[in-house]
Amino acid sequence: MFRRVKYKTESDFEKLRKSAQVVAVTLAEVAKYIKPGVPLTYLDQIGEECIRDHKAIPSFKGYDGFPAALCLSVNDVVVHGIPKAGDYLQDGDIISVDCGAILNGFHGDFAYTFAVGEVSEEVRLLMDRTKESLMEAIDVAVAGNTVGDIGHTVESYVGQFNYGVVRELCGHGIGKDMHERPDIPNFGRPGAGDRLHEGMCICIEPMITMGSRKIYMENDGWTIRTQDHKPAAHYEHQLVITDKGTEVISSYKLLAEVIGTEERY
Numbered sequence: 278m279f280r281r282v283k284y285k286t287e288s289d290f291e292k293l294r295k296s297a298q299v300v301a302v303t304l305a306e307v308a309k310y311i312k313p314g315v316p317l318t319y320l321d322q323i324g325e326e327c328i329r330d331h332k333a334i335p336s337f338k339g340y341d342g343f344p345a346a347l348c349l350s351v352n353d354v355v356v357h358g359i360p361k362a363g364d365y366l367q368d369g370d371i372i373s374v375d376c377g378a379i380l381n382g383f384h385g386d387f388a389y390t391f392a393v394g395e396v397s398e399e400v401r402l403l404m405d406r407t408k409e410s411l412m413e414a415i416d417v418a419v420a421g422n423t424v425g426d427i428g429h430t431v432e433s434y435v436g437q438f439n440y441g442v443v444r445e446l447c448g449h450g451i452g453k454d455m456h457e458r459p460d461i462p463n464f465g466r467p468g469a470g471d472r473l474h475e476g477m478c479i480c481i482e483p484m485i486t487m488g489s490r491k492i493y494m495e496n497d498g499w500t501i502r503t504q505d506h507k508p509a510a511h512y513e514h515q516l517v518i519t520d521k522g523t524e525v526i527s528s529y530k531l532l533a534e535v536i537g538t539e540e541r542y
């Protein structure tokens with residue numbers, strides 16, 4: 278069915294900023310516990326408690342039956358990993374923590390891939406370059422450009438390293454619903470696809486693989502893995518396009534204080 282873009286007002290933007298702030302605080306809280314030996318279910322519990330402490334609702338929990346507050350995707354899991362009893366972090370893993378929260382009826386949704394202990398140089402590069410592809414994409418996410426400009430930017434940036442771009446999943450508009458129009462693929466042609474306009478709120482989320490871009494879904498109906506079981510990285514930021522320009526309302530600054538990185542947003 279055709280879905281129309283739901284344009285936001287300045288008062289909607291203000292609510293979206295607050296929802297994004299809950300996610301920023303939650304990712305920082307979860308970051309404190311990311312170390313070898315920690316059970317994934319414990320990270321999920323920390324995340325859910327933090328969201329609820331801020332009077333928000335974990336939007337992933339119960340979404341089409343998803344059983345947890347966080348998507349925790351380790352190594353060859355690209356996205357939508359379910360924290361399961363008995364699964365825990367090991368030195369050298371990477372984990373994408375994707376968090377969603379609803380506050381005052383509006384959604385926050387963004388993600389960061391963390392290193393667990395010491396990761397190999399090639400995995401570190403995959404993470405850094407995936408994050409950089411998101412930064413490059415944000416630079417072109419301005420009114421008048423198209424979703425094709427965003428996708429092309431991600432694809433061409435990571436393409437120089439021969440990484441794979443997952444095509445089956447994409448970024449999205451966001452607001453009162455977690456997934457609104459437009460879809461924001463991580464590949465595309467410049468100038469193609471839906472045009473970005475003032476009043477939009479969007480999530481850009483490159484999902485980049487070290488090997489082949491081919492993926493499969495596990496029997497749990499959620500977990501997305503690479504077919505070759507090489508690792509994947511995933512970063513997501515949330516942006517609003519206002520009359521003053523594009524503003525990144527998600528933030529890695531709080532989690533950066535925990536893990537000691539420098540983050541542009």
Ligand code: MG
Pocket residue numbers: 386387448449480482513
């Ligand atoms: Mg998203």
Ligand code: MG
Pocket residue numbers: 375376377386387388513
């Ligand atoms: Mg997300």
